[in-house]
Amino acid sequence: MIRYVFLLFWCTVIFISTCSASLENFLEHGILHFNWNGNPSFADLFHAMPESPSLAFLLRKLGHAFVFFILTAALFLLKRNLTFSGLAAFSLAVSTEILQLFFARDGRVFDVAFDSFGIVLALILLAVIHLSMKRAETLHYLDE
Secondary structure, eight states: OHHHHHHHHHHHHHHHHHHOSOHHHHHHHOOOOOOOOSSOOGGGGGOOOOSSOOHHHHHHHHHHHHHHHHHHHHHHHHHOOHHHHHHHHHHHHHHHHHHHHHTTOOOOHHHHHHHHHHHHHHHHHHHHHHHHHHHHHHHHHHHO
């Protein structure tokens, strides 16, 4: 049950981060504001990443990877299926970038790449842990 509650909490965090006008304003001042844009430009998804990104920009993108790393791990803890966890997390990554366009935010394909980095990192770590546990069970079984 706690895993479901955590997943719901984490998805809520992602949704608020996706749709709020300013995550920084929310974190610093507790002000949550939403701007609706009923006719977004989907071409904005394909804007290029800055050529010389600032440290603040890179830290925000690291946050993307972290958020989707945690999401992927939470999904895996529920379903115990790497494929499902990866595809579900990736689907949410794409969806959040599209959704941002409707909330006057900058949805970008390159953000999906940062999200995917966190997803792939989680999948690799989970696969290594899963295989290590299987191997330990096999060795324990052989020792008996």
